[in-house]
Amino acid sequence: MPLIRRVPKLRGFRNPFRVEYQAINLDTIEELGLDEVTPESLHEHGLVSKGALVKVLGRGEISRAVTVKAHGFSKSAEAAISAAGGSTETVALPFGDRRPPASGNALSNR
Secondary structure: OHHHHHOHHHHHHOEEEOOOOOEEEEEHHHHHHHOEEEEHHHHHHOOOOOEEEEEEEEEOOOOOOOOEEEEEOOOHHHHHHHHHOOEEEOOOOOOOOHHHHHOOOOOOOO
């Protein structure tokens, strides 16, 4: 039997419960010019895919008050948005507070 099949750790480990976010930076939000940014509005502008989990990161600057709704925020992004007079709202994950479902994805063999 080949070594790869005898020692599966040589190929690496793929976590079937990994949660992947699509990142949006503050400079992208500033360029949009919207007063309220949601995952749906980002999808309409072609910045994220449909149903994607969105995380706002702190690269860039924001100069106006904006209401941002996303699935996750970095600490620097939250601080920058609140310093500009805006507000942040965390949207609930579609799978709740538990781990994401693993059946039916490419990484599970169930």
